[in-house]
Amino acid sequence: MPSEVNKGAPAAETTARHIEDLILEGSLRPGDPLLPEREMALRLNVSRPTLRQGIRMLEERGLIVADPGGGRRVAPLATSITDPLIELMASRGEVVDDYLELRGTLEGMAASLAATRASDVDRATLTRCMERIDLAHDEADFRDEAEADVDLHVAVYEASHNVVLLQIMRALSGMLRKGVFHNREKLYARPEVRDVLRAQHRAIYDAIMVRDPEAAARAAQDHMTYTKRVRAEIIAAEARLEISLRRIEGGSLTARN
Structure with a gap:
C-alpha cells in the first residue's frame, strides 16, 4: 500500500518530514538508493515538483545525497563515527x-x-x-x-x-x-x-x-x-x-x- 504524506501542512515540508521519519525509524537505511522520482511521487501521492522541493530540503540537511549517475540515496548516517x-x-x-x-x-x-x-x-x-x-x-x-x-x-x-x-x-x-x-x-x-x-x-x-x-x-x-x-x-x-x-x-x- 503506497505511503501518503499528511496534506495538512505545506506539502514539500510534510514530504520531507515523512522521509525523515522513515530514516529515523530505520525503514530507510543509510546508503539505501531512493526510487526514481516519478515512482516515488506516486508512492507518496504528491506532485513531482513538491517531491523535488522536499528532497532538496533533505539534501540541505545532509540526509539525502546525490549519486554520480543522477539518482539519490540516503546519506551514510550513523554507520560509523569518523573523528x-x-x-x-x-x-x-x-x-x-x-x-x-x-x-x-x-x-x-x-x-x-x-x-x-x-x-x-x-x-x-x-x-x-x-x-x-x-x-x-x-x-x-x-x-x-x-x-x-x-x-x-x-x-x-x-x-x-x-x-x-x-x-x-x-x-x-x-x-x-x-x-x-x-x-x-x-x-x-x-x-x-x-x-x-x-x-x-x-x-x-x-x-x-x-x-x-x-x-x-x-x-x-x-x-x-x-x-x-x-x-x-x-x-x-x-x-x-x-x-x-x-x-x-x-x-x-x-x-x-
Whole structure:
C-alpha cells in the first residue's frame, strides 16, 4: 500500500518530514538508493515538483545525497563515527575494553526490549539471521559467520523499536564491521571460539523468540563478557609469541648465525 504524506501542512515540508521519519525509524537505511522520482511521487501521492522541493530540503540537511549517475540515496548516517578522537580511542587497549563494556550494557537492553516488542516481521528477520549463522558455521566459513553475527545484532536493535538505541547501535555495528575497535576475524578464526559464539547467539535468539526479556538481556551480556575475555586472551597470546620470536632473533640486534 503506497505511503501518503499528511496534506495538512505545506506539502514539500510534510514530504520531507515523512522521509525523515522513515530514516529515523530505520525503514530507510543509510546508503539505501531512493526510487526514481516519478515512482516515488506516486508512492507518496504528491506532485513531482513538491517531491523535488522536499528532497532538496533533505539534501540541505545532509540526509539525502546525490549519486554520480543522477539518482539519490540516503546519506551514510550513523554507520560509523569518523573523528580523530575515535581513532585515538581505538588505539588504546583500555578504551577498547570500555567500548565492549558499553556494548554489553546496550546489547542487554536491546535484547530485553526485543523480547518484549518484536513483531512477527522482526522475528522472521531474526530467524533468517540465525539460519545464516548456522549455515556459515556448518560450512566453516568464518567470514560469512562474522558478517551474519553483526546482522543478527542489528536485527535485535531493530526489534527493540527504540529509535535512539537503534541509531547508536548501528553506529557501533558500523565500526565493528570495519574493525575499528577490534578484529572479529581473529575471534572467528578459532573453531572453539566459533562454537561458543554460535551457542551464545542461539541463546539470545531463543530468549527473544520465547519473549523472555530477562533471559535475553542475560544472554546478550554474557556474550559481550565472553567476547571481551577472549579478545584479551588473544592479545596476550600474540604478545607472548612476539617475545618468543624476538628471543630467537636476539631482538634483531645481535650477530647470531
